[in-house]
Amino acid sequence: MGEPTVDVGPVSPAGKLGIVEILDRDGHARATIPIWRWPVTIGRAIDCDVVLDDVHAAPRHATLSEVDGALTLIVGTTVNGAETERRRLAADQSATLEPEEIIQVGTTRLRVRRATDAIAPERLLLPESESLRAQIVVMALVFMGWNAARYWLQTDPGGRLSDYVTVVLGSVVPLLLWAGFWSVGSKLVQHRFDYQRHSWIAFAYSLIISGLAAALPVVAYSFGWAFPSRVAWLASGAVVSAMVLAHLTLILPNSRTVLAGIVGVLFLAGAGLFTARNYQIYERPFTELYVSTLAPPSLRLAHGVSPSQFIDASRSLKGRLDAHVNDGQSDSGGEESGP
Amino acid sequence: MTSTTGRRAGFLTAWAIVALGGAVSLRALAQQAPPAPQGPEPVAPVSASAQRIYQDAQPALLQVRTLLKGQDSQASVGSGFFVSGDGHIITNYHVVSEVALQPERFRLVYRTAQGAEGALKLLAFDAIHDLALVKPVDSPGRPHTSLRFRPEADAVGQGERIYSLGNPLDVGFAVVEGTYNGLVERAFYPTIFFAGSLNPGVSGGPTLDERGQVIGINVASRRDGQQVSFLVPAKFAADLFQRAHDATPITTQSYPELTRQLTVHQQSLTDRFLAQSWRGAGHARYLIPVPQEEFMRCWGSSTPADAKGLEFERSDCVMETRLFVSEWLTTGSLMVRHEAYDGRKLGVLRFADRYSRSFANEALGGAGNKVRTAQQCHESYVDRNGLPLRVVLCMSEYKKLTGLFDAAVLVATVDASNGGVEGRFDADGVTFDNALKLTAHYLEGFGWASQQSTSAR
Numbered sequence: 001m002g003e004p005t006v007d008v009g010p011v012s013p014a015g016k017l018g019i020v021e022i023l024d025r026d027g028h029a030r031a032t033i034p035i036w037r038w039p040v041t042i043g044r045a046i047d048c049d050v051v052l053d054d055v056h057a058a059p060r061h062a063t064l065s066e067v068d069g070a071l072t073l074i075v076g077t078t079v080n081g082a083e084t085e086r087r088r089l090a091a092d093q094s095a096t097l098e099p100e101e102i103i104q105v106g107t108t109r110l111r112v113r114r115a116t117d118a119i120a121p122e123r124l125l126l127p128e129s130e131s132l133r134a135q136i137v138v139m140a141l142v143f144m145g146w147n148a149a150r151y152w153l154q155t156d157p158g159g160r161l162s163d164y165v166t167v168v169l170g171s172v173v174p175l176l177l178w179a180g181f182w183s184v185g186s187k188l189v190q191h192r193f194d195y196q197r198h199s200w201i202a203f204a205y206s207l208i209i210s211g212l213a214a215a216l217p218v219v220a221y222s223f224g225w226a227f228p229s230r231v232a233w234l235a236s237g238a239v240v241s242a243m244v245l246a247h248l249t250l251i252l253p254n255s256r257t258v259l260a261g262i263v264g265v266l267f268l269a270g271a272g273l274f275t276a277r278n279y280q281i282y283e284r285p286f287t288e289l290y291v292s293t294l295a296p297p298s299l300r301l302a303h304g305v306s307p308s309q310f311i312d313a314s315r316s317l318k319g320r321l322d323a324h325v326n327d328g329q330s331d332s333g334g335e336e337s338g339p
Numbered sequence: 340m341t342s343t344t345g346r347r348a349g350f351l352t353a354w355a356i357v358a359l360g361g362a363v364s365l366r367a368l369a370q371q372a373p374p375a376p377q378g379p380e381p382v383a384p385v386s387a388s389a390q391r392i393y394q395d396a397q398p399a400l401l402q403v404r405t406l407l408k409g410q411d412s413q414a415s416v417g418s419g420f421f422v423s424g425d426g427h428i429i430t431n432y433h434v435v436s437e438v439a440l441q442p443e444r445f446r447l448v449y450r451t452a453q454g455a456e457g458a459l460k461l462l463a464f465d466a467i468h469d470l471a472l473v474k475p476v477d478s479p480g481r482p483h484t485s486l487r488f489r490p491e492a493d494a495v496g497q498g499e500r501i502y503s504l505g506n507p508l509d510v511g512f513a514v515v516e517g518t519y520n521g522l523v524e525r526a527f528y529p530t531i532f533f534a535g536s537l538n539p540g541v542s543g544g545p546t547l548d549e550r551g552q553v554i555g556i557n558v559a560s561r562r563d564g565q566q567v568s569f570l571v572p573a574k575f576a577a578d579l580f581q582r583a584h585d586a587t588p589i590t591t592q593s594y595p596e597l598t599r600q601l602t603v604h605q606q607s608l609t610d611r612f613l614a615q616s617w618r619g620a621g622h623a624r625y626l627i628p629v630p631q632e633e634f635m636r637c638w639g640s641s642t643p644a645d646a647k648g649l650e651f652e653r654s655d656c657v658m659e660t661r662l663f664v665s666e667w668l669t670t671g672s673l674m675v676r677h678e679a680y681d682g683r684k685l686g687v688l689r690f691a692d693r694y695s696r697s698f699a700n701e702a703l704g705g706a707g708n709k710v711r712t713a714q715q716c717h718e719s720y721v722d723r724n725g726l727p728l729r730v731v732l733c734m735s736e737y738k739k740l741t742g743l744f745d746a747a748v749l750v751a752t753v754d755a756s757n758g759g760v761e762g763r764f765d766a767d768g769v770t771f772d773n774a775l776k777l778t779a780h781y782l783e784g785f786g787w788a789s790q791q792s793t794s795a796r
Contacts, residue, residue, distance in 0.1 A: 153692045156648035157684065224720050281706040283713040290718045290731040290749070292699030296687050296756045297727075304722030307782040311775050314717040314732050318771050321736040321744070324712040328738070 018114035020050050020064070023102065026189065029111070039065035042105055043076070056080055056106030064112060070096045071112060073103055080106060132196055139203035140172060146210055147171035175202045182247040189251050197250055205243035209236050217293035224302030229293060230286040234271055241267040283324045388549055392502050393514040395551050396420070398484035401449045402506045403430045403459065403473065403543060405437050408446055418505035418544030418557065419449065419473065422580050424482030428473045429576045430543030431558055432464045433663045435471045439464055439593040440665055447473060452512045463583030464593070466600045466662055468528060468575040469558050471543075472583050486545055488573040489552035495519045503535055503557055503568075505544025515541075519554070523569060527608065527634040527660035531555045531570035546570050594739045597664065601740060601768055604662060604671050609766075609773040612673060617784040620654060622679055625726065625752060625760050628784020630656050630675050649693045650681040662768070664740070668710055670768030675781070677762035687756045698751050698761055703733050711735040711745060720753070723785045727753045732778055737768070746774035748781050760785075 017036060021029035033050050041048040045059040052061070058078035065072050074094040075082045081090045083104040089095055097103065099117040103110050151167040152159075179198040186194040212235050220229035245263040249256050275285045282289075305313070399421040405414045417434030421427065428449070437445040438461055447459035457475045464471040489495070496519070503515045517535020533546060537560040546555045555570025589596075611634070620627035629637065637656040642649070655676040662671035678697065682690030707713035716733040731749040746766045752759040764781040766774055 153689055156689075157686075158647055226718060281713070283707050284715065289703055289714060289733060290716045291729075292695055294691060294695045294698055294729060294751055294753060294759075296691050297753055298756070300720075300727070300753060302720050304720035304727050307721055307723060307779055310717075310719055310721045310730055310732075310782070311779050313719065314775060314778070317715050317717055317732070317734050320715040321712050321734060324707060325736045325738055325741075327707060327712065328709055 016115060018112060018117075021111045021113065022050075023109040023111060026191070027102075027109075035064075035112075035114075039063045039074075042110070050110070052106065052108050054106035054108045057108065061105050062103075067096075071099075071114060072096050132200060136196065136199050136203055139200075139207060143175070143203055143207055143210070144168045144172055146207070175199075175206055178202050182251065185247070185251045194250060198247060201243060201246045201250070205239055205246070209239045209243075212236060212239060217291065218295050218299060220291045221293045221295045222299050222301045224300075226291050229291045230288050233287070234274075237271065238267060283327070388500070389502055389514050389516050392547055392549070392551050393504065396486060396504055396545070396547060397452045397512065399486045400504055400512055400544070401428065401451045402509075402512075402540075403428070403434050404448050404450065405435065405445050406448060408444055414445060416506070416509050416540050417542040418540065420504070420543075420545045420553070421483045421485040422488070422553075422576070423485050423584065425584075426475045426478070426483045427462075427485075427580055427584055428459070428475075429545075429556060429580065430471050430473060431556065431571075432466050432469045432471045433558075434543045435461055435464065435473060436663065436665050439471070439589060439597070442590055442592065449473075449475065460588035462586040462588055463579060464589075464596075465575065465579045466597055466664065467604050468571050468579075469663060470556065470571060470576050470579050472579050472586070474588075486547070486551070486553050488577045489548055489550075489554045491574050495548065495554055497521050499548065501533065501535075501546050501548055501554060503533065503537060503541060503544060503546040503570075505537075505541025505557055507538035507540045509540055513541075517566065517568070525632060525634050525636050525659065527611075527658060529572050530558075531572055533557075533568040533570050534566050535568055536560070536566055537568035594741075598740045598743065601662065601664075601671055601743060602770065605743065605769040605773060608671065608673065609769060609777060613776060613780055619788075620677065620679070622760065622788055624755070624758070624788055625679075626784065626786040626788055627677050627679065627760050627762060628675065628764075628781055629654055629677070630673075632656070634658055634660065635673065635675070647684065649685060649690070651678045653678045670737075670740075670743070670745075672765075672767050673777075674765040675762075677760055679760045680758055682757045682759075685757070690757045694751070694759055694761070698729075698749065701747075701749060701763065703747055703749075707735075709738065711737055714747075721782060723782060724787065726785060726787050728782070728785060729753050730782065734771075734774060740768070742770055743768050744771055744774050745769075746778065748778050750782070750785060752785070 016034050017038065019035060020033045020040060020042075022031040022033070024030040035049075040050060041060060041063050042050045042052065042057075043059050043061040044052055044054065044057050048060065058076060058080070060076045061078050062076055062082050063074045065074060072094055073082065073084065073089065073096075075089045075091055078091050081088060081093075083089065084095055084097060085101050085103075087095060097112060100111060100113065100120070103112070147170075148164050148168050151164060155163075176199065179195060179202040182198040182201075183193045183195040186192060186198065213232055216228040216232040216235060220226060241263050245260055248259045248263070252259060278285055278287055401419050401421070403417045403419040405416070406412065407414050414437055415434065417430055419428045419430035419434070422429050432439070435447060438447050442461075447461060448456060449459050450456045457477055459473045460476050462472045462474055495501070499519045501517055501519050503517060504512070506512050507515075515535050515537070517533050520532040520534050523530040523532045531546075531554070533555070537557050541557045542559075544557045545553045546557060548554050553573045553576070555572055556576055558569050558571050560568035612630070615631045615633060617626075617628040618631060620629045635656045635658050637654055639652065639654050641652040653676070655674075657674045658672045660672065661669040663669050680690075680694060680697070682693065685693065703714055703716075705713065712735050714733040714735045716731050718729070718731040721728045721730045729749075729751045733747045733749070735745050737743045737745075746764075746769065748762075748764040750760075750762040750764075752761075762781075762785070764777070766777045769777065
């Protein structure tokens, strides 16, 4: 597409009435045409106010006008029609436009701003900040320390200090790569790498996941509740979903609601599939059979029941087992060989 | 628990193969290429009596073959012998189990040492003692030569020469000389210890005394030893014959009867086990349930003295008696084991990590399959006279053995920050109520060691 011609018409006594913006694929204005009078004609014809270089546009494709103060799009003689954000318009149809509503003519996207439209408030620029950098460094250190501690916990006394180097680097490098991956997404869409902010998300959420994975089984141990330990994996999955959503929102800030919906639905679908699979294989919703975490005794708050109470409570197992005792039995008759 | 089970695992495996008896090995044999040449047999001097006994008994001997109905190929082979002129034949339950459980797929035939063949019908079985009573479908023209059981009152002496007959590995009828060595120690049911070789395929064959009387029925041998073989005492076969010689032949799946017998077995197992008191493990802090070695055998092991991390002492008590149900299932057995941990070299947090991982490391939680449901667990803290325990009871239910369950109880002491005991009790093939009784009994075995000394005084 070539540069659209700008028709400098007679200057309105009221000054500039608005602008027509021709948008690029990222939604930024590629060209801006001032409006000095209504109506504004759009099409491939040379005498149009906004001349398009677009083979899918008609010579006089559409007209923008003010009808009773409302900005209106009137479609002319065209086979392709036009589109607003809310509806498709065929030839000779018209529609009022909301402020900043994007219209499509052929393959060209246009946005009209009138001088009388309210201007959206200035959006806060998220700058590369010193405090953000400090936060990332602190979180990275905590994360490294956490992983070193976990390694310490799992090894016997007398381990080599050099082993910790691998563990510490091995924990941080994947996160930095992860942040880099999302930064490429930001670069493609937002034209800024935004590595710092993606790193912040990666570290913050990874800390939450590590914390949850460690804390939930201990809570289960402390209170004698099985549930927190059962759902530890699910909780981690939810935090990972939230982390992905945070990355995506940074890349596509205007689509937050839609993205949240998609990620939420995917998470629920994944959790549902996982539960269904467990039911099919293990005849229970969670993979975990029992709480195996045995934390130090000082963390235990729950009191024990007497052996006879335990036995009485165990009687409920019978019903749970009986419910599945005929599973896969119905086909036993079918196993009999034919004549 | 930690996975240092090398010794025990090897031990159990050896026994398990034996318990499956001839059927499994022979099945492999039948499906593989012709058996490799065995090399020259050691030429044992066959005594004159062996020769005489074989000659006398040979007309009563036969091979019992299980055939796949569709293609008439043999699925497994065992031996058997006539016990009545009418043609009643005694063999092992595990030789005919496929016909008992899947009569629509398998059928039984016999072949005598003279080469006569015919179809067999299954009259009855005794899964507890691994015996079965079968009979040719066609009635004989003349009475069969049969073997007599040695009267129970006429006790066999240790070292007495006895002769096992059968068709080992489908090679041909054979007589094997050995000695009677009394009953197997710690067996749940009386089992004769025969010092002689039993090979797969001789299952169900008779073992005779010098006078040609049946004293036992070949049933199993230990793969981890030499000439350590087992016989079912003849009186159980005589009982089965008495009880069932007029029985209607079995033509449908025998799960109800099998279940009835296994239910009888688990009741006597439960009663005898509950009647026993626990013996202590000698732990300084805790009372830990360790069973009497009346029908269980215990093995101990521990970490090497110079171990840097977690130290433990382990005890594994298993019953060597397991009842054969089918090739893929043996049941009716108990197991008790524990590990006593000392984590003083590790510190509180590291000990908690090891102790948790050990508690997690249990072979539980399998998927449901055609034999059993998946496991379901109940877990809670249990206060045992002031000793706090974490207790998990996991059970699964048999699908075809109606009313029988497998139960596994996991127990961990949770009173100390750098040491503890993790125990596991397994009861396979018991009723739900007995599973709970046994669980309660097992929990009673835990407590403070100091209380034991108090009550002893």
